[in-house]
Amino acid sequence: MINGTLAFTVKELHKKYRKAVSIAPNELSFVSSQACVDTYGFRNGKPEMSKEMPFFTSENSSVGGVIxxxxxxxxxxRKLMSRWFSEAALREQVPIVQGYTQLLINQLKEESKKGKTVDMVSWYNFFAFDVIGDLAFGEAFGRLTSSSYRPWVKMIFDSVKFNYFCQALNYYPSIEWMLPLFMPKPSHRKGPIIIK
Known part of the structure; x- marks a missing residue:
């Protein structure tokens, strides 16, 4: 989990053992569509399946969300957010996404003229941040035009990696004391940069 290969390892286990595999002492992984319906679908009068919090959030976090x-x-x-995901709302957003798609294509054409290898992961990230910025806040973050990350974007990527590490520690509570040894430099030092 910590080195980012859990998904590949679980995939190999499913190849070998089929639809259900044990991936931890108290955790199963399923790849059948029926298991997805049984786990996440509507229960139709049956008791709700309780959520396993370490799967959804770090034990150290008190912040939750819809999931x-x-x-x-x-x-x-869900009711509050449903209007944002209605068919009409999604159709209104198509031109916005198409505009950023065209900008991405234009930027990639310019990059290809330089005769160097293009880092597609970064470009897709620039695209994603601009689209999400526009849809969520009404203004793009300007990553496609600047073709660079802002410091807070790097902090987001670092925090995602760190959250995986914290989630992995939930499986080994006896070594949780080691967490501070692996923590990145305090992000509050970068605060003024982000605010600007």
Whole structure:
């Protein structure tokens, strides 16, 4: 999990052992569509399947969201957000996404003229941040035009990696004391850069 290969390891286990495999002492992985319906689908009068919090959030985090919310709060949050994901709302967003897609294509054409290898992961990240910025905040972050990351974007990527590490530690509580040894430099030092 820590080195980022868990998905590949689990895939190999499923190839060998089929639809259900044990990946931890108290954790199973399923690849059948029925298991997805049984786990995440509507329960139709049956008791709700409780959520395993280490899967959804770090034990050290008190912040939840729609995914980790208990049934009552989940329903409220889902209702509040449903209008943003209606067919009409999604259709309104198509021209925005198409505009950034065209900008990405144009930028890649310019990059290809330089005769160097193009880092597609970075370009897709620039695209994703600009689209999400526009859709969520009404303004792009300008990553496609600047073709660079801002410091806070790097912090997001670092925090995702760190969260995987924290999630892995949930499986080994006896070594949780080691967490500070692996923590990156305090992000509050970068605060003024982000605010600007």
């Amino acid at each position: 980790s919310a208990e049934r009552e709060l989940h329903g409220i949050l």
